[in-house]
Amino acid sequence: MAGLNPRQEEACSYTEGPLLILAGAGSGKTRVITHRIAYLISEKSVNPYNILAITFTNKAAGEMRERVDAIVGFGAESIWVSTFHSMCVRILRRFHERLGGKNSFTIYDADDQKAAVKEVLRLLSFDEKQYPVRAMIAAISKAKESFLSPDEYDRQAAGNYRDQNVAKIYREYQKRLRSNNALDFDDLICKTIDLFMQHPDVLELYQERFRYIMVDEYQDTNHAQFVLVKMLAAKYRNLCVVGDDDQSIYKFRGANIYNILNFEEEYPDAKVVKLEQNYRSTSNILNAANGVIANNEGRKDKSLWTENPEGEKVLFTRYEDDRGEAVGVCKKIFDLMKEGHTLSEMAVLYRTNAQSRVLEEQMIRENIPYQLVGGTNFYARREIRDLVGYLKCIANPADDISLGRIINVPRRGIGDTTVTKMRDFALEHGMSLYDVLLDAEQVPGLSRSMAKISAFAELMQGFRREAEEGNLTILYDDILKKTGYREELERENTDEARSRLENLRELGNKISDYELHAEHPSLTELLEEISLVADTDEQEMGTDRLTMMTLHSAKGLEFPFVFMVGMEERLFPSGMSLDSDDPDAEEEERRLCYVGITRAKERLFMSAASRRMVNGTITYPEESRFIDEIPKNLLRREGRGEGRSSGNDPFGGRPLGRDSYGDRYYDEWQGTTFQKKAYGSDRNRRVPGAPVRPKATIQKGIPTAATIDYQVGDTVKHIKFGRGVVTEMVKGGSDYEVTVNFDTAGEKRMFASLAKLRKV
DNA sequence: GAACCCATCATTTTT
């Protein structure tokens, strides 16, 4: 096996029986998995048809698919490479009838769940304050993960009034889902397990098929997933799990670290292979990570090492406040660019999404194109949810939740009162809301809105007929047109409306794209893809951009240059975790820190602010304990304060007004910053509902010297600062640093490649 | 039925 180290080779060639691969960060895990599959096929003559590889995200599945295809060649397409959830959907689409359900079920996402729980609360007259929707969803999800049926949940709640009520909510929720012919994400796993338990013949069918099973990111599995894998692997026992307990950061969503920690107890004959050689980071970075993670107890014994050069020390900078931190990060980014590095080599990582705002604002001011990863999901946007609601409803009229969502969107005079009457009627007669819609004359007291209702019913029936004809692109366009959805937005004529229209166009593109490429396009399958495949944000190519995201989202990625910002007590580690009575909470934060550090290949910049606005209040955080845990000889400190300050005197005694801000930094960073004026005025706020990645800041095409048509003395126009005169142009790195004296904004320096200046 | 105001409450997130 070419290019594999002995441990990696061992992991690839040990094919029979249970195998645990403890793959440290950057140890070539994906390579091992793909090589192992290739080995199974070419050396062990395993039929590709008998191999199953499970991952967590579609992205990971896609990447694995690609690499497996490349390395295996013939037969690769018959390997199942899949996420847990899509695997279960595939199975349930075939066998859900055996459980008394339909094979054509709808999948409910978080939003649908929320709506369903709300309905249940209303029905049972529970107060949302006492039984918050979020908490109820979490409780139901937890129950499902440990296979507690509503009845069992009720039994366990014995004597606990509140839990008994939660059981009632859970029971009603399940009832609701069933009558809506819908399954939520947890159901997908649980129902598959149910199926296997109740129908051993079906289980055996899949056991026979999946003789070799591999599970990636095993530390992220929850209990239900653990059981599912165990069942599938029970017959042939060729189960290979790959993971890193030190990178377990998803406990809050049910991941059970003991699945990996106790693998050897579950499978006493398991072989364990540790991949400890890191190929990613400099030794300084790696040892910093090792230093931090060593403070955790209860981890698998392993120590990562590398043959990579030492590299530079980790840099820790303490800034005056969050804004100063953003300025400082930008400055360092420019420094790196001057050294010839590109933005796509850099990432800014933070603990909470709320931190992105200040950073974004600064990036916009400094013309640094960036890409936000994560945040609001494309499919979570209102307009998208509305249109998907229509599609769901057309595909599955029993889906009361989706119908409820769109019945008066856009406004068509079917108001709350009317809908409530129809709902009550449906409930009373055991009908679906859609049934009632078609037959609304029966419902007493609807006379006034009757006309509106029949018009809408007619509209929906028309869509359903259209859906049967099968052209999804046309159907989608007709929905936009005939419901007046598009028209309403066009009339609005605001930035927000335009952005929504743009999103709707994007959805349209996705649908025609799906229709073009799918083997047998169907509305059901389209919706399945929409529900299951959330990673919609294809990289817009052609622009060199900085990546910004949470530490969680960064898992599995790597960048030459990484900024970890907000290294402050109670921000990171989060206050929530420090206040938690779960002793593992702090350790999970530490693992998150470990994940962050190990994303960096060449250089790691950490920073903290001495003053930060959190939830509308000013706080004076101490620097994070994790900074302390990095071995001193690997860390270089910079900026105000040495060591962990008490935080009592963050201003150095000077009062700090908002307006003095720019001046201070002007003093501090003169000659290097690109701002020469105070900049409190031009705050660039995100338009509500606008795409999370502000399109305006994403600049396509990098001007080269050839495309720069202005020179010193020319008047140019800037997208933000308006007109100005070029006073200086200096070649720096791969392009020009241009100084412009703006009419209104004063003098600023910027990179020609980023500033998008136009000669006027 | 829609606009407006006030109170409340704030990690992390994929499927």
Next chain:
DNA sequence: TGATGGGTTC
């Protein structure tokens, strides 16, 4: 700070 949701008012 800011988003969100409920309640109120027109």
